Amino acid sequence: MDARYTGLIEMDALFYERVYNEVAQIPAGRVCTYGRIAELAGYPKASREVGLAMSQARSEKQLPYHRVVNKNGTLAPDYAFGGKEKQKALLREEGVAVSDEDIIDMRRHMWPDAPLTQLSFFD
């Protein structure tokens, strides 16, 4: 445990490793949110750090980080992929429905599946 950390995260390298591990498991045609990845990595409030991890992952690791989107179903900012069109194209190739307004239908593509208790009785 590195003393310089506030103590909430056990070890940055381990957290990042878990994040990459989870991202790698997102199936093609599905997407996941930063917050959900953070939860799966065992650190529920570190959604921003997941984004940081993505920005640092870059090319060496071959991660499907285009499948990580924010909770509203909107795409990453332009500078991340060199334009939203890039990420949109990647997702559409995999069968993810991205609207022309760059919105993903999260109810349909979210991975893992949302808890059943969240599903409406009237859907």
Place this chain on the structure above:
DNA sequence: ACGTTGACTCCTA
């Protein structure tokens, strides 16, 4: 050591 800054999320208005 401290202020700022994010590939974030949540809540209000």
Place this chain on the structure above:
DNA sequence: CTAGGAGCCAACG
């Protein structure tokens, strides 16, 4: 739909 604020926490200057 937008706008602002708060909470979040590692990274960076």
